[in-house]
Amino acid sequence: MSGLKFELKKKDPQSKARLGEITTGHGKIQTPIFMPVGTAGTVKSVHTREIKEDINAEIILGNTYHLYLRPKLEILEKAGGLHKFNGWDRPILTDSGGYQVFSLGDMRKITEEGVLFRSHIDGSKHLFTPENVMDTQRTIGADIIMAFDECTPYPCDYAYAKNSMERTHRWLQRCVDRFDSTDPKYGYHQSLFPIVQGSTFKDLRIKSAETIASFGREGNAIGGLSVGEPAEDMYEMTDLVTDILPEDKPRYLMGVGTPANILEGIALGVDMFDCVMPTRNARNGMLFTTQGVINIKNLKWADDFSPIDEELGGYVSTFYSKAYLRHLIHAKEILAAQIASIHNLTFYLWLVREARKHIEAGDFREWKDVMVKKLMTRL
Incomplete structure (x- = not known):
């Protein structure tokens, strides 16, 4: 071996x-x-x-x-x-x-x-x-x-x-x-x-x-x-x-x-x-996105029919809307936890892949500093 x-x-x-x-x-x-x-x-x-x-x-x-x-x-x-x-x-x-x-x-x-x-x-x-x-x-x-x-x-x-x-x-x-x-x-x-x-x-x-x-x-x-x-x-x-x-x-x-x-x-x-954060927070309605953090339970998403995160890619993040996921969360549907968990994990894996790209390109530090500020934004 x-x-x-x-x-x-x-x-x-x-x-x-x-x-x-x-x-x-x-x-x-x-x-x-x-x-x-x-x-x-x-x-x-x-x-x-x-x-x-x-x-x-x-x-x-x-x-x-x-x-x-x-x-x-x-x-x-x-x-x-x-x-x-x-x-x-x-x-x-x-x-x-x-x-x-x-x-x-x-x-x-x-x-x-x-x-x-x-x-x-x-x-x-x-x-x-x-x-x-x-x-x-x-x-x-x-x-x-x-x-x-x-x-x-x-x-x-x-x-x-x-x-x-x-x-x-x-x-x-x-x-x-x-x-x-x-x-x-x-x-x-x-x-x-x-x-x-x-x-x-x-x-x-x-x-x-x-x-x-x-x-x-x-x-x-x-x-x-x-x-x-x-x-x-x-x-x-x-x-x-x-x-x-x-x-x-x-x-x-x-x-x-x-x-x-x-x-x-x-x-x-x-x-x-x-970390358990991607799936634990997902079950509570907190989503990590390329633009910042979303509390999908908030009323502002009730009639937002845009994808959860179009820039992120992946099936659930681009197929399901914010309004639909918010509805599932409030209805306590099991599918809500599935969609949100897959989305958050997709985001975390996207994040480290992007980090690898920027290390390869030699501009990781600049990208990281910009990204950290964006990731702390509450949408």
């Missing part, structure tokens, strides 16, 4: 933005890239065919915590892994489930061994350790597997952030030991990405990035951001970390974010992004 490969194709002369290509056992990924989130093995409201053919996503996410609880690992293994289970034949990345178990609050307990937690479904007790989380992700069958880390909350004090980061580093060594002593189940290569932590403390972020880089894995992730801190802090921490993480490995900023966050992250040297 050939391993994950990353080819750095071009760097922007005025920022840290770069063009790259990741090769996995399930195909190639052009970077920078946005990855739709498929929490329970499905991107909410969207068929696999639509994700592939209409939205043209190159990679999607699965969630270890949710897939472990339901449909359970036995079912996924019998199916031949998540690719066979949901019919997606392109790359998949799985998070470690760390963020989900840490967000359970009183329903979990963190120890050096791992995290003991209660299922949000039926209250049953479970233990996630670095070792069994590696085994779980092997069984799910992701091309890219995330290390088990502790996602530090915001805000937190320095001592908490330092202890949490150091535990993440100890857990990473256990993840690496387990991962390297086991084989993939389904006949293709899997890669392990460590995760930088350290909250918003510069010295901790630097130390964590140096530690993570020293493991020499095939890619690296930046975690513990987009958890409530000001955007300026997120950008500052990202800038620090991308100066340290190896240039010849893909960099993944976890859980980010708004369209503006993504463009600023690209400018800081990040290659991979994911």
Whole structure:
């Protein structure tokens, strides 16, 4: 089995933005890239065919915590892994489930061994350790597997952030030991990405990035951001970390974010992004468009029969009118969530493709600055 490969194709002369290509056992990924989130093995409201053919996503996410609880690992293994289970034949990345178990609050307990937690479904007790989380992700069958880390909350004090980061580093060594002593189940290569932590403390972020880089894995992730801190802090921490993480490995900023966050992250040297925002906001009637943000519930769209976003392209964005989508939203029709979700995901994938074009052309920074202002416009 050939391993994950990353080819750095071009760097922007005025920022840290770069063009790259990741090769996995399930195909190639052009970077920078946005990855739709498929929490329970499905991107909410969207068929696999639509994700592939209409939205043209190159990679999607699965969630270890949710897939472990339901449909359970036995079912996924019998199916031949998540690719066979949901019919997606392109790359998949799985998070470690760390963020989900840490967000359970009183329903979990963190120890050096791992995290003991209660299922949000039926209250049953479970233990996630670095070792069994590696085994779980092997069984799910992701091309890219995330290390088990502790996602530090915001805000937190320095001592908490330092202890949490150091535990993440100890857990990473256990993840690496387990991962390297086991084989993939389904006949293709899997890669392990460590995760930088350290909250918003510069010295901790630097130390964590140096530690993570020293493991020499095939890619690296930046975690513990987009958890409530000001955007300026997120950008500052990202800038620090991308100066340290190896240039010849893909960099993944976890859980980010708004369209503006993504463009600023690209400018800081990040290659991979994911966020639930496109589909979550879609279900609430918020649409991202090439001209700005639309709250489709507003009365002003009731008799606007123009396409949702003609400039964006794609079937749903050019076929359905704003008035029709507003009607579906207010009528609480399931089709509203489908149309809005496909549109928003189409927009996010369009955005990173446009970013790639401008990096190639050498004018990314100028385009980004104009686009960020436009994307923050409320229509």
